[in-house]
Amino acid sequence: MDLTLDNISAYIRNFVHHPHPILAELETDAATRGVPIVGPWEAQLLALLARSVRAQRILELGTATGYSAIWLASAVAEWDGHVTTVDQDPGRVREAQRNIDVAGLSNRIRIVQSTALPALQTLSSPFDLIFNDILSYLESVDEAQQLLNACLQHLRPGGLLLCDNALRGGRVLDAATDPNASATKAFTETLLQHPHVDASLIAIRDGLLICRKHDA
Template identity: 25%
Template sequence: MDSRVEAVLAEYHERGTREERLFSELPAEEAMRRRDEFLLCVGPDTGALLGLLVKGCGARTILEIGTSYGYSTVWLAEAARQTGGTVITLELDARKVEYARDALRRAGLESQVDFRVGDALELLPRMSGPVDFVLLDLWKDLYVPCFDLFHPKLPEGAIVVADNMLEPEIARPAAEKYRAHLRATGRYDSVLLPVGSGVEVSRRIAR
């Protein structure tokens, strides 16, 4: 991995460790209300898994729904540089996008990323396919409506990764609803992996 990428990830890890500790000390309701103030990244294990999956399937068009502060974007963009691909990343909060853009610039990866600011439910219908890889990591009650919008754009062999399937506990009902909805299509092989906060990894199949 490029030393600039390693340096940026180290900064994320330092901030993430500090803020995760502060976040864990808040009462549950306050924590959920203030969630967007904190860098709650997927962590190095999930980040490495994302990179492996992108490179393994040779993804050229990579869609990230929920940029947040850009931690996952760095992992995806590093993999995209090796596959010759582009990361299209969607985020509602322009302030977070500026933070992410600066991190990607310092990592030498900004040219691999197409930042789009706005509501994912409005941005997704404007996107053309095919999309080879999708990372879902936004508010969990938006997983199903977002899935319904990008699902038609996925070719056979496309990979979908949904984060936070096991944690936080308050999001489990929405996570279970998403997994049931995806599996009910009959168009995916799918597995729940206990990596990080729990990820559902799904592969589009012909059926």
């Protein structure tokens, strides 16, 4: 039996059900242009987790093309859930807005053009789910700690904090001379040992950190 990664990926893809046709188009576009998106099976897991806590208010850090925001907003549309997504790149913001409009979700997804920490200082909370997709942009352990604290502060008791790229392509195993890997490692290991969350690091794609904040 040929259990290559490509064959397994192709098998899993057979069971991905896109809530809107534009998502498959965005996957092809991301592969062509090298745009970082979570991909279909991780996106489907994010959507399942959002539904599992019946998320009404979702915060995403790192919009890219709007791919994961569309997945999340579609998952919680049944009970009028909404997504606020934050990205500092004006080009990405414009592109994401076009894709969100095509998906018919402009009434459910709001884009904030800003870096993460300033945005978190102004957004009202709490959120039921926070998807942190900016670990790959952290520049220091101090920044990682500030982001972690801000995320937990804005998360309701019982809410989920989901973080992509927690393994950084394996660079967290030898992070001493790599500022981003060091920051990501500090963020991830702090949450895995945090007294106020239950957390698990899943080796899906580049590592998905799943955390549930303890009930008050």
